[in-house]
Amino acid sequence: MTPSADEPQGQDPTASPEHRLLQASLERTLSAEERQQLLAAARNDPAVVDDIATYALLRALRLEQRMARHEAPAWDRFQELARQHAAGQPASGWARWLAWLRRQPGAPGLSVPRLAAACAAVVIALQAGGLVWLAQRPAEHAVMRGGDGLAMCPAVLVRLKPQASASDFARVLMQSQARVVDGPDAQGAFRVIGPAGFAEEAGALFTELAQDVRPAADCPR
């Protein structure tokens, strides 16, 4: 689309300084002086107030469009978080456990000693179960994870920076469809497996979070 003969070719000479500032505000933050200038103009001229409002509306519409573009993945993630909460519910699970105890015969006014005894019984049962599992668990990590050696590849060893957070690590893992299958080892490295091509991309994926990322030596190159 070419400009008409009556349209300017360079800067817009007809635009007021306030208009130019408002146009600039669509692309950058105005400086304190520029904002003051705009505010002073708005005090003297109601038309500038209208212009500011119009640009504000345009910015709001632009934000709506940006939000719409990102909405589907954000909503999926939010629902996933809600599902995890519902499934895990550490605190409400405890509350449900207490409620269950209270529903047991003869327990409407469950006393503290009886509650403590019940909790102790649960802890002992869990510990006993854990000991039995430890005694019988498979020795090979590949067997423990339910796969053969090949299913553990492509893999990389990731050593996280001290300031890296678990949530960031989890987010990158989720985005790259990867998962931690072992670690941390003596050097503090986690073994992470992912889809085909993952080992090549892992360096870039974990660049913000990891001190170093190495391909696992036991995977084919």
Place this chain on the structure above:
Amino acid sequence: MIRAMSLRSFLDTLAGSRAAQRTFFDQARRAMLGALARKHPSLPHALLEDAAMQAFEQLWNHRIGAFSSPHPPGSDAFRHDLVRYLAQVIAPRRLVDQLRRTGREVPVADWVPPGDDDLPDDALFDAVLPAGNDGVAAGAERTQLLHRLARCVDHLPAKMHDVVRHVLDDVRQADIAQALGIPEGTVKSRMSEAVKRIKRCMAIGKERS
């Protein structure tokens, strides 16, 4: 402890209702992104989305610190308090963390301390556009206003419409000029003219004339 229990009870209820999740997600996300975009207009939107999502993660992991509300967890007032807290405290913190982590400087010009953000355009902006997170009526009014604006943009003459659509699609003026094969000054003058027409179409300032 009571505080934590209130939040937990709110989250338990929220986790059990998809409709409630949708309402809360829409309100909180809009409030967070709106607040972040006002404070950091020149940052890429994807960064703001990340910060908002991290705030949600923090919320679902019950790690939002000192939040408290005097209202019962099932009430609208509690939800509004929580949305406001996420938008004004948690999401900005997550954004600053993210900027630091990714090696970006927090632009001083972009960083306005809470309570000191009375930008003139925002103050005026609030007068024309309800915030959207303060109740159903305000949200509906805001949506209606933006629909009207979208219709006004659609009715612009083709040349102006092209420029405004590009602006709304996040294209910079220099790139619009290149895309449309016109000088940047022409982009600006078309934008100025478009704004005049949008003002008329939206009847902004009509009551004075």
